[in-house]
Amino acid sequence: MDLYENLKRGERGAMISIGAYIVLAVIKLIIGAQTGSEALKADGLNNTTDVIASVAVLIGLRVSRKPPDQDHHYGHMRAESIASFAAAFIMTAVAFQVLTQAGSILLQGGQTNPPSLLAAWVAIGSSIIMYGVYRYNLKLSKSIKSSSLFAAAQDNRSDALVSIGAAIGIIGSFAGLAWLDPLAAFLVGIIILKTAIGIFKDAIHTLTDGFDTEEVNEIKSSVRDIPGVRKIEDFKARSHGNVTFIDLTIKVDPDLNVVESHDISDEIEHTLQNNRPHTRVHVHIEPDV
Secondary structure (H helix, E strand, C coil), X not given: CCHHHHHHHHHXXXXXXXXXXXXXXXXXXXXXHHHCCHHXXXXXXXXXXXXXXXXHHHHHHHHHCCCCCCCCCCCCCCHHHHHHHHHHHHHHXXXXXXXXXXXXXXHCCCCCCCCCHHHHHHHHHHHHXXXXXXXXXXXXXXXXXXXXXXXXXXXXXXXHHHHHHHHHHHHHHHCCCCCHHHHHHHHHHHHHHHHHHHHHHHHHHHHCCCCCHHHHHHHHHHHHCCCCCCEEXXXXXXXXXXEEEEEEEEEECCCXXXXXXXXXXXXXXXXXXXXXXXXXXXXXXXXXX
């Protein structure tokens, strides 16, 4: 499938997340305020910031679709990683806000009035919806190899777990454990922060040209198995969104002519591109003397 068609499919996943977050955030914030549930309000606030994060992902995907130009010879694919980076910062900010508010209530001994069970049912329903969105976006992100959509899927899963935790806290508080609802809100903040740190690390790794060591070894092994390749002299790889750029220098028999050397180079390119769609390969050949 065409690279830019994949990016358009990724946009649909981001739009589904945005739609779900807007609806759920409004419901949770209203019901949370009416029932007095700190956990549900924290969950709703989390979804509100998720709307912003999902919009950042959507913008990143759309920018990534722009073809190479005079100022961006490799295209605009890294906009995806920048979008993931921005999403991580937004999630970190809301995590600290939730932790501060819930921690303050916990230090006061919990809530004086327990929330209604309606809040728990809203949280459970939200969890089911977000788990469905997570499964859809996870499958789609792997299909189109989109780092920003994968980050959004991880956030979807985190939100499903957050809602389950909120429901448990609400039910416990209703049963007489006044501290359980704010504790659930506090745990919501920790989950959000943990997810943000994971997304942040992945985005930084990509933006600083990091590349998975196991994948490097797999690629080198594939190249070494190609007839005519005597040695891999140099190897470099980096990711731009869902596109991988590979530059390598190989040693070949010095008695080969230009055509024979070129055939080896073509075989390397075809092998790597067949195994890894959307891979750009540059091969430099040197005589093994």
